[in-house]
Amino acid sequence: MKQSITPKIKRMFLNNWGLKLLALFFSILLWLIVVNVDDPTQTKTFTTSVNVVNADVLTDAGRYYEIPEGGNTVSFRVTAKRSVMERLSGSDFTATADMNYLEDDSRVPVTITVNNNNSSITVSAKRLYLQVIIGNKMTTKHDVEVETNGNPAEGCVIDKTEVDPSSVTVSGPEDVVSTIAKVVAYVDVDGVNEDFDTDASLHFLDKNGNEIDQSRLNVNHETVKVSLTISHIKTVAVQVQTTGSLPQGLYLESVSVDPDTIEITGEADVLNEITEITISGSALDLSKLTSSLTTTVDLNTYLPSGAKVADSNAAQATVKVNVSGDETKTYRVPTANLTIKNLEDGSKAVFDATTVEVKITGKASDLADLVAENITGSVDVSGLGAGKHTVSVTLDLDSGISATAATTNITITTE
Structure with missing residues (x-):
């Protein structure tokens, strides 16, 4: 029984073997056709951002690059089976621009690589570039x-x-x-x-x-x-306190300070103790002055610890001490203003001139207020008899004002 089955099996595989091979070929061809119909090759355009590498080539040379607005992406065509293509996105590709290959200071070649190294994916061989702006850094x-x-x-x-x-x-x-x-x-x-x-x-x-x-x-x-x-901040007055007395012949006209008020700052408890700033010291010693004085002081030096001038640019104050010296002016005093003293009874005296010239020395402001017509004085004719005489004139002047020796002629007659 076994012997009869074996030849049959052999004949089944060996007889008409050419037809059998042809059938196998057509079967494979049909399978390929079906596969390609169901999963065809496709081409699609993808867009991805460009990654710039080796930018230090420029920065090390003191240069920089900029990518024009909206120019940091490239588009490229990819070919793959539909089943593969459906799973692809722009993130599956890396676009690289290597600054080592900068061309014409305006563009860099871009290389596209597939991230998963899938050999069934083909990227178009078209040359791609990243446009750049190059300048000095x-x-x-x-x-x-x-x-x-x-x-x-x-x-x-x-x-x-x-x-x-x-x-x-x-x-x-x-x-x-x-x-x-x-x-x-x-x-x-x-x-x-x-x-x-x-x-x-x-x-x-x-x-x-x-x-x-x-x-x-x-x-x-x-x-x-x-x-x-x-x-905290507070506004206080600025005062000036002088010391000493002016040398003889000098007169104090005025003392002023600018600014005369100032804003100070500090802790509240410190400010509450301050009512004014008083400028004093050796710089304002009147006994040392020979003329008017203008000096600048730092107001902060007159404030206690914990307080200072609010505006550091306004901490300087200017102090002016105005003094004047003696002046001498010539006045023509009417002789009618002079009293004749000690004239003997029965005698009459008449001044030869209507005015007498005198030189008066004193403070400028005092002299400015002095009017010749208001100056009075006297002459002493004790022991003088009839005739023409030269007599000394004594003027009635305020303290601080003096006159140099002056004389006038007077004629005495007896009845």
Whole structure:
């Protein structure tokens, strides 16, 4: 039985083997057709962002690059089976622009790689480029200035401002960085009545105070910490106290100080004890003066510990001590104003002239008020008989005013 089955099996496989091979070929072909119909090859466009590498090639040379707005992506065509394509997205590809291969200072070749190294995916061989703008790079360092908006609460003042960090480093295109005149941190202090800290963003201003667009700048700190110390404030009078007396021949005309009021700041308990600032000391010793004096003093030196002038730029006061010396003026005093003393009975005396010239010395302001017609005086004719005589004139003058010796002629007659 077994022997009869075996030949049959052999004949089944070996007989008509050519037809059997042909059938197998058509079966495989049919399978391929079915597979390709159900999972065909497709081509699709993908877009992804470009990753720039080796940018230090430019920065080390003192240059920079910028990518035009909206230009940081590339589009490329990909070919793959539909079953593979359906699972693909732009994130499955890496686009790389290597600055080592910068061309014409304007573009960089872009290489597309498949992230999962799938050999069934084909990327178009079309050359892709990243367009760039190349320029000179500039780096500068600027101190941070604090500018406040608003006013502290009534009776309060900003005593001290601190900023951390105190300076920032800025880099970017030379044509932008070179226009930076100052870096400012703005702080709102409206109604503030106590110390406080705050984080403040930085603003870059040109020489005209216009704000500079920061989008093209690289700054090592985007914000700074600003600390403000708030103190109380009070307005007090400024007084001057002189010492000593002026040398003989000098007269004190006036003493003045500018400003005569000032705002001071400090702790409330210290300010409550201060009613005025008195400027005194050896600088205002009248006995040492030979002429008028103008001097500048620091008002802070006359304040106790814990208080100071609120505005540091206004701490200097100017003291003026105006003095004048003796002046000599010539006056023509009417002889009618002179009394004749000790004239003997029965005698008559007449001045030969209607005026007598006298030189009077005294304080300028006193002399300015002195009028010749109001000056009185006398002559003494004791022991003089009839005839023409020259007599000394004595004037009635206020203290501090004196006259040099003066004479006039008088004629005495007897009845």
